Amino acid sequence: MYIAKKWIWVLLAAAVANAQSTENVIIAVIDGARHSETFGDDGHQYIPRIWNELRPLGTIYTSFYNDGQTSTCNGHSSIVTGTWQYMANDGSERPDKPTIFEYRRKQLSSPAEDNAVVLGKDKLDILSYSTHVDYGAQYAATVKAAAVDGYDDVEAMANLFDVLANQHPALTILNLPEVDQMGHTGDWNGYVNAIHDADSMVAEIWSFVEQDAHYAGKTTLIVTNDHGRHLDGVQTGFRDHGCDCDGCRHIMALIIGPEFDAGVTETTRWTQIDLAPTIGALVGFDTPLADGSAMPFNEITATLVQSANRTRATAAGPGCTVTSASSGIRISSLDARHGLVRLFDARGVQIARHRHAVTGEQLAVRWEGIAAGVRTWCVTLDDGRVVSGKTANLR
Numbered sequence: 489m490y491i492a493k494k495w496i497w498v499l500l501a502a503a504v505a506n507a508q509s510t511e512n513v514i515i516a517v518i519d520g521a522r523h524s525e526t527f528g529d530d531g532h533q534y535i536p537r538i539w540n541e542l543r544p545l546g547t548i549y550t551s552f553y554n555d556g557q558t559s560t561c562n563g564h565s566s567i568v569t570g571t572w573q574y575m576a577n578d579g580s581e582r583p584d585k586p587t588i589f590e591y592r593r594k595q596l597s598s599p600a601e602d603n604a605v606v607l608g609k610d611k612l613d614i615l616s617y618s619t620h621v622d623y624g625a626q627y628a629a630t631v632k633a634a635a636v637d638g639y640d641d642v643e644a645m646a647n648l649f650d651v652l653a654n655q656h657p658a659l660t661i662l663n664l665p666e667v668d669q670m671g672h673t674g675d676w677n678g679y680v681n682a683i684h685d686a687d688s689m690v691a692e693i694w695s696f697v698e699q700d701a702h703y704a705g706k707t708t709l710i711v712t713n714d715h716g717r718h719l720d721g722v723q724t725g726f727r728d729h730g731c732d733c734d735g736c737r738h739i740m741a742l743i744i745g746p747e748f749d750a751g752v753t754e755t756t757r758w759t760q761i762d763l764a765p766t767i768g769a770l771v772g773f774d775t776p777l778a779d780g781s782a783m784p785f786n787e788i789t790a791t792l793v794q795s796a797n798r799t800r801a802t803a804a805g806p807g808c809t810v811t812s813a814s815s816g817i818r819i820s821s822l823d824a825r826h827g828l829v830r831l832f833d834a835r836g837v838q839i840a841r842h843r844h845a846v847t848g849e850q851l852a853v854r855w856e857g858i859a860a861g862v863r864t865w866c867v868t869l870d871d872g873r874v875v876s877g878k879t880a881n882l883r
């Protein structure tokens with residue numbers, strides 16, 4: 489109990505103001521564009537505005553993947569929940585893990601209109617909330633559907649601008665359905681022309697953001713896909729998708745916003761399930777049931793996330809073993825005498841700091857008096873080593 493009291497005291501003393509700018513996130517999903525027609529095309533002939541106008545403003549991720557089921561409902565669900573769930577693709581099944589909208593509404597007590605799903609395909613109304621028992625309809629996002637079952641990018645865009653201008657949501661996901669629809673017809677020109685049209689629409693979204701008083705300077709735009717399409721020579725090629733070929737899995741991601749470096753090409757492999765934790769870290773809510781990792785977007789999170797990922801990958805530093813659980817951490821076989829233990833929230837803000845003695849070659853810390861959520865911990869030992877990792881979910 490002595491330790492518990494100390495932790496609570498440190499927690500109270502460590503309230504740190506947050507200096508991040510992003511308050512709003514817009515996710516634009518171009519449905520079913522294959523990487524070979526987007527970033528993977530040397531001439532970038534179908535995405536001239538994304539490539540020439542938007543890319544210099546943000547960070548592009550050239551190794552970005554859907555590692556789950558490569559269909560529409562799954563791809564979108566993975567983006568908003570941070571989990572791979574195998575679900576029906578006809579809109580009959582909702583995500584079983586909470587969406588970013590539910591996390592945000594529950595943790596930040598935000599109203600429904602702060603969160604928006606703009607369709608696209610009508611079946612994607614499943615994105616507004618999950619079936620998770622602790623979340624669900626009471627934390628739903630608003631849904632703006634097309635008048636007629638909307639396989640129409642123009643109408644989806646009109647609905648998006650209507651929602652942004654009048655509702656001012658902080659979190660928005662947009663589905664642009666036509667690329668996928670044209671791909672399925674087998675009309676190559678129709679397919680690539682639809683990508684070309686979507687390219688302009690995405691550029692228009694950023695123009696709106698920059699000119700709108702509510703969004704300018706405090707909005708991050710994420711442009712990605714739910715899935716790609718088969719490689720040429722695999723099954724029916726670009727006409728279809730749904731398998732685990734590289735054409736179906738490899739997709740695009742571009743992120744523009746105040747926290748993201750401009751003109752950067754990031755080649756580290758990331759996947760759809762990393763977006764929800766990234767958005768949570770940006771906007772200030774935790775995504776405790778998400779399986780992905782926040783993508784680094786500024787100095788603090790870059791250092792922490794990278795070291796956490798490294799630690800997870802290698803399990804332990806040289807000469808010591810690390811056990812990390814939701815209740816605490818234990819670092820064994822240490823020569824050090826003490827370690828400085830620090831704990832950070834999802835946004836990289838330090839929430840606790842405590843010098844801890846090593847006894848019997850072990851440094852054991854129990855997390856007490858810390859609010860629930862995913863946390864990054866970092867221990868700097870007096871022998872110079874730094875060990876860090878991520879907690880699953882403090883309780």
Ligand SMILES: [Zn+2]
Pocket residue numbers: 520560668669672729
């Ligand atoms: Zn499709």
Ligand SMILES: [Zn+2]
Pocket residue numbers: 717718719722729730731732733734735736
């Ligand atoms: Zn395939």
